[in-house]
Amino acid sequence: MNEIFFGKKFSLVSKKTWIVFFVLTAFSIYYGLYFSSFSQADSNSNLWVNFLKGASVIFLFCYFGNKRIKLNIFDLVFVWSSAVLGIIYIINSIFYGFGDKLFLNYLVFVALYPFLVSRDSAKDIYFSYQILSFLLCWQIILDVSIRLFSSAQLWKEGIFVGGMGNPSSFAFACLFCLTYLLLGxxxxxxxxxxxxxxxxxxxxxxxxSGALFIILLMLAMVYLVMLRNKTLLQKALLTSGAIILLGVLAYLAVTHNQLLASKIYSTFELLSGKGGGLSDSVSLRIENVKIFTTFFRTLDSHFLFGHFKNLNYFSVDSQYITWGLSFGLLGLAAFLLFFVSTIWRVVLFKYEKKDFLVFILIFFVMIFFNNRILDYYPVGYLFVTFLALVSRGMKGEQF
Incomplete structure (x- = not known):
């Protein structure tokens, strides 16, 4: 078989095989938990999971590890900001114990970034997105089959998590690949x-997946993609159709998905100013904001270096808040400085696939408010490869 589904030439003995191995392993790890005891809140301590994480990193390094390292200013700022977070994490862990290791799921891909960002890596990164799109489709088909013919499930209420062990990370990977497909x-x-x-x-x-915020991002993305290169009348018709479709989808969600219905109801309760009846997902996020604002009113070592509640890493459902509480003002400022430079670069520079990069940037900016998405393996790969494309994917670059 010499062709894969997008018509790209592919040999089983080529070095791209390592990329295939990485994607198949890294994004399918948690299917092994069907054959072991599993708690959805404690999946990262499973020996099988950690073994496959290590194997997938080795596969990725086997391909990109021989690339010549040459970093520009953008790359150096990213490595520097991540190093600040890493140093604070290590110091806090030494003093308060290595309790939470979720940050390592992100840090391992930062360590590989200098290899991923070489001038000839862009085509291989896009190739990995193609493989991932194909894999996620098969995982969804598999999950549907499991629900139909088995009572086994990795998450409550039959929520889809694919091979990623978490509905948010699975939904985000699907959104990432959906955007790649629709714009290509x-x-x-x-x-x-x-x-x-x-x-x-x-x-x-x-x-x-039941991930309400990602569902909303998906609907917005699909709508904006459909509006491209359309006349005013076509845009009006599409908008009318989108409103009707949104109503139908909301009805189906409320009547067929209890978890999603609870989130939708809670969101309306919150927007209307009512305090009662909020789902755990919504109420916890509100509480996290209160904790965050209270934390930064203090002016002690916690304010500067994090270690909230004397923990090495304090994870809540927001990447910004998690890193603010864990790494303090110093760590959060280092990350935001880099992130602002990423926004500036994407907006001002010309890219071969600029629409795709703009959408992905918006997704990360928005999802960081609502989810600690980088803590979930292997979403860090999507983030650092996106940054690699921002660094090297400009028009005129020869890949």
């Missing part, structure tokens, strides 16, 4: 049909 549609009929079929399957996976 081709006129050739067979290719168009394949990508649209895959896009439809990914949409199902996102809805079945």
């Amino acid at each position: 549609l081709e006129k050739q009929r067979l290719q168009f049909a394949i990508k649209m079929t895959m896009a439809f399957i990914l949409v199902i996976g996102i809805f079945k």
Whole structure:
């Protein structure tokens, strides 16, 4: 078999095999938990999970590890900001114990970033997104089959988590690949049909994840993509259709997904100013904001270096708040400084796939308010490869 589904030449003996091994392993790890005891709140302590994480990192290094390292200012700022977080994490762990190790899920990909960002890596990164899109579609089909023919489930209420062990990270990976597919549609009929079929399957996976915020991001992205290059009348018709479709989808969600219905109801309760009846997901996020604002009113070592409640890493459902409480003003400022430079670069520079990079940037900016998405392996790979494309994917670059 010499071709993979997008028509790219691929040999089983080529070095790209390592990328395939990485994607298949890293994004399918948690399927092994069907064969072991599992608590959805304690999956990272499983020996099987940690073994496959290590194997997937080795696979990734086997391909990118021989790249010549050459970093620009953007790369150095990213490595520096991540190093600040890493140093604070190590210091806090020495003094308060290595309790929470979720930060390592992100740090391991930062260590590989200098290899991922070489001038000829962009085509391989996009190739990995193609493989991932294909894999996620099969995982969704597999999850549907498991629900139909078995009572086994990795998450409460039959929520889809694929091989990633968490509904938010799974939904985000699906959104990431859905965006890649929709912005790369081709006129050739067979290719168009394949990508649209895959896009439809990914949409199902996102809805079945129950991740409300990511569902909203997906709906907004699909709507904006549909509006591209349309006349005013076409835009009006599409907007009307989108409103009707949104109403239908909301009705189906409320009547067929109890967890998603609870989140939608809680969101309306919050927006209307009512305090009661909030779901755990919504109420915890409100409480996290209160903790964060109270924390930064203090002017002690916690304020500067984090270690909230004398913990080496304090994780809540927000990347910004998690890193603020864990690394203090120093760590959060280092991260935000780099993130602002990323926004500036994406907005001002010209890229071969700028629409894709803009959407992904918006997704990360928004999801960081609502989720500690980088703590979930292997979302860090999507983040650092996105940064590698921002660093090297400009028009005129020769890959």
